Amino acid sequence: MQQLLKLPSGTIPYTLKISAKRRTIGLRIDDHGLTVHIPKRIHWPHVEQLLLEKSAWIIEKLSERENRPEPVTWQDGTTLFYLGEPIVLSLRQDARNRQPVLDGESLVVAQPDITNTAVIQRKVSQWFAKHAIEDFRRRVELLAAKLGVPMPSVFLSNAKTRWGSCNSRGEIRLHWRLIQAPPHIIQYVVAHELAHLKEMNHSPKFWAWVEKLCPEYAKSRNELKAMSADLHLV
Template sequence: MPLALLRRPDPEHLDIVHEGESFRVAVRRRPSARRLTLRVSQATGEVIMTLPARTAIATAQRFAKSHGGWIAARLARVPERVPFAAGAAVPLRGVPHRIVHRGLRSGATMLDFVEGEPAISVSCEAAHVARRVRDLLDREVRRDLSAAVARYAQTMGQGPRRITVRDTRSRWGSCTARGELNFSWRLILAPPLVLDYLVAHEMTHLREMNHSNRFWTLLGELCPHVDEAEAWLKRNGATLHCYG
């Protein structure tokens, strides 16, 4: 009988303890994996262990436990979550905006200045503040994306079939073979040059569905701040996932 049929189903996670702290480690078995690996998502703080097809769970448990210090150190570097709540500071186009809950009566959510500082002003019941802030950010990012796409479409002489905004974790933007562009709403949190660069990047894929030299040459001709935007994302991209 095949080994896979004899083995018990893998647990979804393992719990390990290191110096009095307990860590939950998600288990992912991959037939293509050649060795045990651990990673900590800077976006979610999830600890994930990948197992080769024949590695026993007991072996994986010992491996995870032996790396308890590494896990603790990586988790300590994950940005602290910032909820969309009254008093929280949220970057909008790279500029911190304080969330101000101005009243319980339902009213427009708007960009404002409160006590001389940029603010997202919300008027609604407290339970709806987070949704109102998220809706405003969604409107703002769609506005900026549409403007950037229109500008590059005029330069290139072609545009996408559709633009979709999502809360993606693994990539900031993508282009399908059908010419549809997808972007993370979290780009509105970054400085404008970052969103502009990501639009230029995905628009370039409408002509070059690859990352060849021709792709990078065309992108460089379209967008003058490729290096600056990529450097910003490398330094700060993970922090965008801590909001909301």
């Protein structure tokens, strides 16, 4: 059911879905816009009041959706980033499927069908992941020594919302897409997860350990937040 949310600044169309099983009001924003889920038995003024209270959040999230960057186009000449530096995707037709090779500032992908974007994307992602685990383990080893803790096990992650994690077994997971970021950003995430080996929380003591390993961590954290959407495009 299509509805309009009327605000002083204008109107926002949304889809209303009613369910007898629901007990609460739910808001969801995706590629189709705003969807409002409500229980079957509810006073409509209550729904309108909630939408007005959440209007700033709704406008912000809709704006983020509208202004988000376009996904990577897996074509010859596409610009990618490796350790914060631009590299150019270079597609070359070859009789054999070959592994990507970084040649100067070009990431060369050679294969029989250079129009097969699914294969190109998979190859590039695997190339990023291979170099990510090598880079991350080296950084973890160096900072673990500085922190005075044994070298932990390091694994790659493909989490949707977290760049890194450290579990109770002392295992560290780092998102492979971080290899696109500048080194100081990667260093911050590594420092953050290593600090959990000292403090499994986000207390002042925890942040003191992070600062010891990464003195300008606050700046790096803000930069990572700003570039997160771009890093997820690959």
